[in-house]
Amino acid sequence: MKVAPLPTVLLLSVALVIPWTSVQAQKRDEITGKVLYRYTDEKGIQVLDDQVPPRFVAKGYEILSLSGQVLKVVPPPPTGEELAEQRRRAAQREQDHRLLKRFNSVADIESARARKLATVEQDMAIMRSNISSLGRQIEQEESVAARTQRAGREVAPELLQRIADLREEVAVLNERLGRREAEAVAINEEYDRAAARYAEIAGK
Incomplete structure (x- = not known):
């Protein structure tokens, strides 16, 4: 059927x-x-x-x-190393986002570097000029003090104080100059990293 x-x-x-x-x-x-x-x-x-x-x-x-x-x-919870790697990648993504938002090209980064360094270098030039000027004043005041001593007279306390004050100014300026020089180095390193990372991202 x-x-x-x-x-x-x-x-x-x-x-x-x-x-x-x-x-x-x-x-x-x-x-x-x-x-x-x-x-x-x-x-x-x-x-x-x-x-x-x-x-x-x-x-x-x-x-x-x-x-x-x-x-x-x-899934299994991430290990400590995996968590650290996740945080590192998240931080790198955030940095990359800010970098791409701030600059349009490597040339743009180099222009920003030049502008920032110009300000720092101008400050350093002024400080070096002031240090040089103060150095000449110290030499003049010390020359007066030396002539006074050679003449057998006692150097006035006011003159000695002026020399001490001038030396203190020079010390302060040298310290500020050192900080500015370190800042210039840091700026170059920062923009070197930015340019290298931008080129890496753009090349992907």
Whole structure:
């Protein structure tokens, strides 16, 4: 006895009902909160259970519906080194974003370097000029003091104080000059890094 084939429309209806039923089951599992957990035990065997023992949580696990659909994958928590690497990459992305927002090209970076250095170098030139001028004043005052001593007279306290004050001014200026020189070096290093990083990003 031959069985008549099912009509095409009926076959399509059956095919549609099966996945629809699966979706409905999954939604029902999610709504009712009934789920299963799949994790790997100490022997490397995958286990399906209604909970994950605390000692296996750090290895990561999967949350499945009762119908076997993977609802969520919970990866292992990152290690200290991985966290540090994530923070480093996030900081680098932020720096790159600011760099691209601030400059349009390597030439733009070099122009900014030149402008910033020009201000610092102008300050250093003024300080060097002042140091030189104060040095000449000190020589003059010390020459007067030396002539006074050679004449057998006592050098006036006011003259000695002026010499001490001038030397103090020179010391202060030299300290400021040193800081400015260090600043110029830091500016060059900063813009060297910026130019190199910009070229690296633009080349990707």
